[in-house]
Amino acid sequence: MKGNTGIKRILLAAGYSALGLRAAFVNEAAFRQEVLLAAVLIPLACWLEVTTVERILLIASVVLVLIIELLNSAVEALVDRIGSEMHELSGRAKDIGSATVLISLILTAYIWGEILWPQLFG
Numbered sequence: 001m002k003g004n005t006g007i008k009r010i011l012l013a014a015g016y017s018a019l020g021l022r023a024a025f026v027n028e029a030a031f032r033q034e035v036l037l038a039a040v041l042i043p044l045a046c047w048l049e050v051t052t053v054e055r056i057l058l059i060a061s062v063v064l065v066l067i068i069e070l071l072n073s074a075v076e077a078l079v080d081r082i083g084s085e086m087h088e089l090s091g092r093a094k095d096i097g098s099a100t101v102l103i104s105l106i107l108t109a110y111i112w113g114e115i116l117w118p119q120l121f122g
Helices: 006-027 029-047 052-082 088-121
Strands: none
Touching: 006 029, 006 052, 029 052, 052 088
């Protein structure tokens, strides 16, 4: 994109982003599952009778999972590109990426539970 400025640069960047989203959706089963989860939870968050801040937290936690999954997929693709042989650092990078996804899912479950528990059982 060197040399491109203004609207042209923005449009090119948006195109590359769309290609990245498509690549993740086509090639990463976990991303597809999390998109499905988001397709259910985000409308649910909009439907629930919660405060604006609670709604923002519910939606942001789900979007955070998608963001982290995209980063994890990028790390995995880069590690796979470097080489297919087993290496401790490659395994560690993939494991750490996976751990970030797990932590984001735990955070999402905590936020949803903390907000919905009183409504359902309080």
